[in-house]
Amino acid sequence: MKIGIVGLGLIGGSIGLGLVRQLNVKVIGVDQNPQHCDEAIRLGLVHEIMQLDEVVRDADLIVLAIPVDGIEQLLPSILDNISDRTVVTDVGSTKANICTAVKNHPNRERYVASHPLAGTEFSGPSAALEGLYNGKKNIICEMERSSKEAIDLVKRVFSSLGMVNDYMTADAHDRHLAYVSHLSHISSFTLSLTVLDIEKDEDQIFNLASTGFASTVRLAKSSPQTWAPIFSKNKDHLSKALGQYIDRLQEFKSALDKDNRNASVALMEEANSIKRILKKG
Amino acid sequence: MKIGIVGLGLIGGSIGLGLVRQLNVKVIGVDQNPQHCDEAIRLGLVHEIMQLDEVVRDADLIVLAIPVDGIEQLLPSILDNISDRTVVTDVGSTKANICTAVKNHPNRERYVASHPLAGTEFSGPSAALEGLYNGKKNIICEMERSSKEAIDLVKRVFSSLGMVNDYMTADAHDRHLAYVSHLSHISSFTLSLTVLDIEKDEDQIFNLASTGFASTVRLAKSSPQTWAPIFSKNKDHLSKALGQYIDRLQEFKSALDKDNRNASVALMEEANSIKRILKKG
Numbered sequence: 001m002k003i004g005i006v007g008l009g010l011i012g013g014s015i016g017l018g019l020v021r022q023l024n025v026k027v028i029g030v031d032q033n034p035q036h037c038d039e040a041i042r043l044g045l046v047h048e049i050m051q052l053d054e055v056v057r058d059a060d061l062i063v064l065a066i067p068v069d070g071i072e073q074l075l076p077s078i079l080d081n082i083s084d085r086t087v088v089t090d091v092g093s094t095k096a097n098i099c100t101a102v103k104n105h106p107n108r109e110r111y112v113a114s115h116p117l118a119g120t121e122f123s124g125p126s127a128a129l130e131g132l133y134n135g136k137k138n139i140i141c142e143m144e145r146s147s148k149e150a151i152d153l154v155k156r157v158f159s160s161l162g163m164v165n166d167y168m169t170a171d172a173h174d175r176h177l178a179y180v181s182h183l184s185h186i187s188s189f190t191l192s193l194t195v196l197d198i199e200k201d202e203d204q205i206f207n208l209a210s211t212g213f214a215s216t217v218r219l220a221k222s223s224p225q226t227w228a229p230i231f232s233k234n235k236d237h238l239s240k241a242l243g244q245y246i247d248r249l250q251e252f253k254s255a256l257d258k259d260n261r262n263a264s265v266a267l268m269e270e271a272n273s274i275k276r277i278l279k280k281g
Numbered sequence: 282m283k284i285g286i287v288g289l290g291l292i293g294g295s296i297g298l299g300l301v302r303q304l305n306v307k308v309i310g311v312d313q314n315p316q317h318c319d320e321a322i323r324l325g326l327v328h329e330i331m332q333l334d335e336v337v338r339d340a341d342l343i344v345l346a347i348p349v350d351g352i353e354q355l356l357p358s359i360l361d362n363i364s365d366r367t368v369v370t371d372v373g374s375t376k377a378n379i380c381t382a383v384k385n386h387p388n389r390e391r392y393v394a395s396h397p398l399a400g401t402e403f404s405g406p407s408a409a410l411e412g413l414y415n416g417k418k419n420i421i422c423e424m425e426r427s428s429k430e431a432i433d434l435v436k437r438v439f440s441s442l443g444m445v446n447d448y449m450t451a452d453a454h455d456r457h458l459a460y461v462s463h464l465s466h467i468s469s470f471t472l473s474l475t476v477l478d479i480e481k482d483e484d485q486i487f488n489l490a491s492t493g494f495a496s497t498v499r500l501a502k503s504s505p506q507t508w509a510p511i512f513s514k515n516k517d518h519l520s521k522a523l524g525q526y527i528d529r530l531q532e533f534k535s536a537l538d539k540d541n542r543n544a545s546v547a548l549m550e551e552a553n554s555i556k557r558i559l560k561k562g
Contacts, residue, residue, distance in 0.1 A: 272502060
């Protein structure tokens with residue numbers, strides 16, 4: 001089976017790493033950045049590098065692992081040109097915009113909208129990790145618009161990386177991700193900005209970077225090139241989530257300013273119940 | 282050497298774990314909660330349990346590891362009653378309020394204001410961790426108000442746990458900690474509240490709890506009984522930090538609402554520079 005991976009960063013590269021040693025799989029890499037191509041070969045993320053148009057004609061499966069606005073732009077023309085047996089999937093963190101872009105495409109059923117839920121704060125081919133997807137969820141959206149064959153192939157590929165497949169509407173996906181993933185990133189980016197604003201004495205940031213700060217600020221290291229398009233493409237859900245987050249912070253600040261200990265304890269006790277919910281995992 | 286630890290939770294218990302196996306050290310535990318005393322003995326965090334007044338008369342060093350308002354209340358009466366050779370230290374996350382409470386105490390020089398920078402989101406004796414302090418910083422405040430002997434003893438004890446001692450004014454400590462630690466906790470508690478508000482379908486929180494969310498929300502599991510007094514005792518610095526955090530979030534929200542990609546990229550690129558600073562560690 002020939003699998004073309006378009007975009008050889010953390011996400012695409014880690015998929016490559018999980019596929020290259022599988023029997024009967026040939027992994028072809030595509031990336032606009034020649035340095036990323038060289039790195040991907042050197043790190044063994046893919047077997048070989050090709051141009052996009054060659055892969056589109058030749059692959060059994062094409063995996064789009066580029067920023068979400070790039071996927072939205074590129075996907076229709078890829079579906080225009082695929083061979084009879086080619087299936088296309090993507091790994092973008094937003095799904096409604098991408099599904100809308102190909103809603104009426106004659107080859108829509110050859111496309112499967114996916115989002116494997118895994119990542120780190122690092123980026124580029126050198127950030128690719130063996131086992132990144134193992135034990136994680138892959139969300140498939142608008143399953144009813146894809147052919148059974150296409151769905152089966154994509155599920156098999158993600159299962160071979162150790163993932164469990166799950167299903168959701170594109171809108172439900174984007175709404176949930178706004179709260180659980182995208183808002184986390186904004187809260188972390190902004191925590192970094194706030195601390196940088198004040199702690200002009202940079203050595204003190206390091207001195208005081210106890211484990212608490214390190215984990216809440218971890219996502220602030222993430223790539224702006226990846227995240228700006230995600231935030232933009234999911235801006236309605238995300239703006240709502242961010243507005244509610246700000247309201248809740250104001251509530252906390254008001255309890256603090258009034259030195260209302262009962263109110264702040266009540267907020268924290270409510271927040272504690274995330275324990276019970278995360279434990280289900 | 283007899284060391285009394287008052288408060289056998291995560292922090293006091295972990296200090297006990299680091300001391301009980303040292304030669305010629307006898308670790309005495311004190312806790313108002315009889316169940317914590319039993320657990321501390323069973324888990325080997327201390328050699329024996331005593332009443333506070335016995336320890337005050339008898340110990341070479343007393344370590345106060347209770348919530349910061351409790352330390353502020355208890356410390357003056359402990360200094361009233363210590364023996365000639367007893368030194369007292371504390372491990373509270375705020376320092377100005379505690380230092381102020383004993384500013385004019387005749388035994389002020391027998392007290393050393395400390396803050397070992399380490400912890401987890403868990404609490405109670407069963408959360409005590411071997412090696413929790415290893416390689417971390419201990420901040421000593423108002424060093425000039427303690428006797429050389431008292432400082433030397435406290436430094437030796439924290440060094441024996443693998444810590445590096447550092448020095449700061451109480452006000453500088455509280456201001457830095459407001460930004461780096463206390464604000465992180467509020468951002469995490471509030472992220473949990475916001476996600477809980479929306480994600481009424483609790484299964485989805487677990488499904489979508491990718492690694493990003495898990496790390497930013499980790500501190501939301503922390504104990505309200507520990508953190509409410511910290512926030513209250515540091516409310517001036519913390520309210521300022523929280524106000525600036527809210528302003529920066531509004532700035533992010535405005536970039537999002539206007540779909541101003543350049544502005545959001547600029548914010549993220551600035552936030553990224555936390556990488557460079559954390560790397561110093």
